[in-house]
Amino acid sequence: MKTLIKYSFFCCILCLASCSKDDSDYKPIDLVYQLDFEGLPTPNIASDNLLTNAGVALGRRLFYETKLSKDNSMSCATCHVQANAFSDINRFSLGVEGLPGKRQAMAIFNMAWNNNEFFWDGRAHLLRDQALMPIQDPLEMNETLTNVIDKLETIPDYIERFDEVFGSPEINEFRISLALEQFMNTIVSNKSKYDKVQLGKATFTTSEERGRMLFFNQFNPVNPNLSGANCAHCHGGANFENNDYMNNGLDIDADMVDIGRGDVINNDLYRGTFKVPSLRNIELTPPYMHDGRFNTLEEVVDHYNNGIKISSTLNSTLASVQNNGGFQLSEQDKVDLVAFLKTLTDYELINNPKFSDPFN
Ligand code: HEC
Ligand code: HEC
Known part of the structure; x- marks a missing residue:
């Protein structure tokens, strides 16, 4: 209920400010993110989630945000460490409950060239589908999406960023998944x-x-x-x-x-x-x-x-x-x-x- 009132309030502000824009016809004012992929084929970036500077910046924050986990101790980057090409050198990463997962963490780079699903077994169809799974996985971050949204909504910086990226301040699971997808798509490895x-x-x-x-x-x-x-x-x-x-x-x-x-x-x-x-x-x-x-x-x-x-x-x-x-x-x-x-x-x-x- 609290959330609903908050959304209605923001929607009113938005309508006053910009007439009747909804998500579908909203064009981010921010500049397009320039992806350097010299030497690699053209990447598969989903046409409904083109990279914008603001979207990538939001995704990066979410990737490093420990509030995505149940006890606010773990982010995606806990298991996907930059120094290890965004993977984990532990054989089985420990989740928030201190329990090990069942597989070795995968390295995250050049995801934009992956066109046959995600995870070792390909159980996630799109990168955006994948992005929400570790949050809810009992052996990983073990948090509900409702709780994540409630936590993020207490932080004005996030409300502003979601507004800038998506054209309204609403924080929902689909938007979280799109922002994470954008950031992960920018992690390009082509300088070996x-x-x-x-x-x-x-x-x-x-x-x-x-x-x-x-x-x-x-x-x-x-x-x-x-x-x-x-x-x-x-x-x-x-x-x-x-x-x-x-x-x-x-x-x-x-x-x-x-x-x-x-x-x-x-x-x-x-x-x-x-x-x-x-x-x-x-x-x-x-x-x-x-x-x-x-x-x-x-x-x-x-x-x-x-x-x-x-x-x-x-x-x-x-x-x-x-x-x-x-x-x-x-x-x-x-x-x-x-x-x-x-x-x-x-x-x-x-x-x-x-x-x-x-x-x-
Ligand atoms: C028939 C296809 C095939 C061939 C040929 C092959 N690989 Fe692999 N490789 C795979 C598969 C499938 C995996 C993942 C297997 C798994 O984890 O169950 C893998 C995994 C690996 C890994 C581990 C990657 C990681 O992130 O853990 C390395 C390193 C590797 N291969 C190197 C090589 C080298 C070097 C050769 C040549 C000597 C080679 N592979 C030949 C299919 C192949
Ligand atoms: C507790 C450790 C842990 C955390 C936290 C974690 N991951 Fe992972 N990640 C893994 C493991 C383990 C796998 C392989 C799992 C499997 O195949 O079943 C994986 C696989 C992936 C893959 C698949 C890559 C590919 O090539 O298919 C992506 C993308 C990914 N994680 C992104 C994320 C994002 C985004 C977050 C945060 C929302 C996150 N991970 C949080 C451990 C973790």
């Missing part, structure tokens, strides 16, 4: 050494260049000199991912505790498949895989080299390599592959003040 080499502004060392070949070349048991580890088969394109859900041989059927995508779409062909994650910034985001089972990139490379487990949904390319004796990488090959992976680290991303905590 790899990107600089693509633009002719840097060169790979001999080891990195060998690693690059191993990453992109196909497995070729007939000609070991040309044989690669075929990582780009799945981790391909500008973002080193393929927008698909696959099984990379972590477990045999009987050992699958978490069946990932198979559970979401209720399809046995996807049992034990997970999103193929981007390998950009991979050096900064240990531990690895949906359950954080590997602590180092060396362990990951060993897994692909000779640890692939055969199961009913194992990717057929990896299955055929495994059946032919594995990738047979030498110690030097492994060192070079890891050296190449480290060229995907973007130090400008983790030091960019545009993405840091606005309350500090």
